[in-house]
Amino acid sequence: MTFREATRADLPEIVRLLADDPLGQARETPGEVIPDAYFAAFDAIDKDPGNSVIVAEIGGSIAGTLQLTFIPGLTYTGAERAQIEGVRISAEHRGMGLGQALIRWAIDQARARGCRVVQLTTDRQRPDAIRFYQKIGFRPSHMGMKYHLKDR
Numbered sequence: 001m002t003f004r005e006a007t008r009a010d011l012p013e014i015v016r017l018l019a020d021d022p023l024g025q026a027r028e029t030p031g032e033v034i035p036d037a038y039f040a041a042f043d044a045i046d047k048d049p050g051n052s053v054i055v056a057e058i059g060g061s062i063a064g065t066l067q068l069t070f071i072p073g074l075t076y077t078g079a080e081r082a083q084i085e086g087v088r089i090s091a092e093h094r095g096m097g098l099g100q101a102l103i104r105w106a107i108d109q110a111r112a113r114g115c116r117v118v119q120l121t122t123d124r125q126r127p128d129a130i131r132f133y134q135k136i137g138f139r140p141s142h143m144g145m146k147y148h149l150k151d152r
Helices: 008-020 022-027 036-047 098-113 125-138
Strands: 002-003 051-058 061-071 081-089 118-122
Touching: 008 036, 008 051, 008 061, 008 081, 036 051, 036 061, 051 118, 081 098, 098 118, 098 125
Parallel strands: 081 118
Antiparallel strands: 002 051, 051 061, 061 081
8 A cells, every 4th residue: 555645636536535424425426537626625625735635546446535634823832733533544445554554654744844633523423433533543532513604
């Protein structure tokens, strides 16, 4: 398996992964032709040096993805923190250690950059994901809150 920064050409496969669960099915739009909003978001991420979309490849095929964002902050004596979002592993590759390897790779990137904290959120409706992150060493130390804005 290899990890690399995603390209625009990877977007249809990334969106397919994001939609490959009950919550993602309700909010993503996969297909051969994906909405332009995905490309605009990818371009914004790609231009931001503190932000990247990563893909995990096995045998030349995309098997997983995540977004890694470095956030400057005043806490921890002005240290950055890393935010992991949009983690997905393809159904056919789950249970093989790919997800754990991808998350550990992201943690290593944060450590190398000098981050003091690596954080992520996962929906309470994903108990398997919660157990997965706790197995790696993440702890539910804070209560995350979301304020969803009205759909476009």
